[in-house]
Amino acid sequence: MLESDGENGTVRIPEATVLRLPVYQRILQTFASAGRRTISSADLGRLSGENAASVRRDLSRLGTLGTRGTGYDVKMLSRQIDRVFAADSPQGVILVGAGNLGRALIHSESFFGHGSVLVGVFDADPKVIGTQISGHTVQSEDELEQTVAEHDVHLAVLTVPPSSAQRVAERLVAVGVHRLLNFAPARLHVGGHVTIRYVDLSIELQALGFYAREGEGRAGGPSVGTAGILTTPSVLSEMGTRRSSSAR
Amino acid sequence: MLESDGENGTVRIPEATVLRLPVYQRILQTFASAGRRTISSADLGRLSGENAASVRRDLSRLGTLGTRGTGYDVKMLSRQIDRVFAADSPQGVILVGAGNLGRALIHSESFFGHGSVLVGVFDADPKVIGTQISGHTVQSEDELEQTVAEHDVHLAVLTVPPSSAQRVAERLVAVGVHRLLNFAPARLHVGGHVTIRYVDLSIELQALGFYAREGEGRAGGPSVGTAGILTTPSVLSEMGTRRSSSAR
DNA sequence: TAGATTGTTAATCGATTAACAATC
DNA sequence: TAGATTGTTAATCGATTAACAATC
Incomplete structure (x- = not known):
């Protein structure tokens, strides 16, 4: 039910x-x-x-x-x-910012492909524009509008430097992209009903460092899945070898 | 108080x-x-x-x-x-896995430096070992023990492929590293009191895609800071220009 | 004094989990 | 029937936030 x-x-x-x-x-x-x-x-x-x-x-x-x-x-x-996750009818996604992190994501086997397809890569640097990354030709930001319209893109991954994040976000929102996954360490302030998800890698490291110092081992359960802290109190038996289940 | x-x-x-x-x-x-x-x-x-x-x-x-x-x-x-975050007495951190993501983190200006210092970079690939990344010479995993002891390292960043994550985690724990920031899309099962923080980038994208389809715009507040979903209902006046504060 | 803004209380909301009836 | 395991309830825990007395 x-x-x-x-x-x-x-x-x-x-x-x-x-x-x-x-x-x-x-x-x-x-x-x-x-x-x-x-x-x-x-x-x-x-x-x-x-x-x-x-x-x-x-x-x-x-x-x-x-x-x-x-x-x-x-x-x-x-x-x-x-x-x-509608893995069978994937949505077009663009990535803006073909720096180290952007490239890492594009090359990653697991990042795209679970309900998303990468349909465009953009960068502001003329030296990068036109180069290929994993089969994608890096485009100029001037082509944003066209790609977004062509592939009906609603979602963008932001891997630009923090200083350009706000400007790029505004431009994306203006073009109708209203879901942003922002990797830049900057809060974005845009109008309209835009959903922004922040992934701030340095904060993850800081948080872990904090608990290290506290010496608490703070479990508290794996809070929000993805980025949860999980203290493993005992070796867990791995599946595969186990017969049916109920191992201790 | x-x-x-x-x-x-x-x-x-x-x-x-x-x-x-x-x-x-x-x-x-x-x-x-x-x-x-x-x-x-x-x-x-x-x-x-x-x-x-x-x-x-x-x-x-x-x-x-x-x-x-x-x-x-x-x-x-x-x-x-x-x-x-004890930013004045930073703790030594090692990074294992000098692939695209590992390199991106090493090059990042914001990743290390808030209470952490990178004191070693490791990889299993002989072609990568010995090369320099942002001033760090990539070491063989055989040197793990020595570096950890030398710099009293308690924290490691894992950017290895998911298939090696478990093996590397066990090795790190054996050497006494008991805080792991794991970027590999794999759950780790290690003994002892080890604190593991998971950052799974593809999950962030999937989550955003899910809400995109739901069409809900789901705010619910920026749940867990870092990775929260935040729907901005209105343009926020930026500081700097503002006089004292109380705008709106 | 009047206005601004903190620190904290109490209400609310959401997420976790032990317990157990339902049922294969 | 006996054992296993789900689906759901109810208790608990933690995080958010409106409201307001305290106080600069």
Whole structure:
């Protein structure tokens, strides 16, 4: 039974769950390649570092997918998570800023491809414009408008220097791009209903350094999936060798 | 008055606050270079995308730093945040995995330097070992132990491929490194009391894509600082030009 | 004194998780 | 039937924020 309290009757999935689903997805893929048919919430929890109850609660948002006494069908669950992220009808994404980080993301095998396709790479530096990065020709920012319109782009990844971030963001918003993943260490202030997601790598390091000094080992659970702190109190038995599940 | 409920009488700063302090810090530095002496929680809130009450609550964790009716002294507050992250006595950090992402972080001006110093770069590829990256000679993993001991390293950044992440993590833990910032899209399972922070860039993009499709614009506040989703409903007046503060 | 702004309280909201009935 | 495991409830915990007394 699908939960449906969204305004339009759609499923409402909490942020924390959205950030964990891809983690489960990767575990499912490992299980699938290992030929495993089913997986329990206990196993998913162990391997993802989450509480088994959290896993079940997360998955129950997608519908009634499990079978009591048996667990979840690996392939079916994987397909359901793909469906949530619309992995079959990927959206066009552009990346602005072909510096070191931008290049790293473009080259990365895992960054794009889970519901997104890179359809354009832009940079302001004339020396970089026209060069190829992983099959993408770096374009001038003057071509932003055209590419955005052509591919109906709504999402942009910002890997520009912090000093240009605000200017570029404004330009993107003006062109109709209203979802930004901003890697520049700068807060963006743009009008309209624009959703901005900030990823600030130096803050992650600072936070870890803070807890190092506190000497606390602060677990507190893996807070918001992605960037959670997780203290592992014991060696976790790896799947694969395990028979059915209930290992300690 | 310092809050002190930590076991040993030290200040207990919540995770969410730790992730926002560096954001405030950057705003303070901008204010300082602009010659501004004080800043209000309202301004800090506007510029960081947080609620003013949240800002005050965050800052109150560090002590009683503000002056009623006036605001916070920019330089003093900046120093206090530096103190929290021990920016004056930086800790040695090593980076393992000199691929695209690793290089991007090493080259980044903002990644290291806020309480951390890069003291070693490692890679498994013989073609990369011995080369220089931003003044650091890439070392073989065989030299891990020596460097860790020499610089008393407790923190490592993992930018290895996901397939090597587990192996490298085990090796680091064995050598006594018990804080890991893991960029590999893989959950790590290690024994002992190791604090692991996960940064999974593809998940950030997937999450943004999810909300794009939901069409919800889902604000919900910038959840966990760093990686929060922030929907900007209106153009925010930028500081600098503003006189004292109370705009809006 | 009047205006501004902090620090803190209390209400609210959202996320986590133990517990257990339902059920394969 | 007995064992396993889900889906969901209810308790708990932590984070956000409106409101306001304190005070510069």
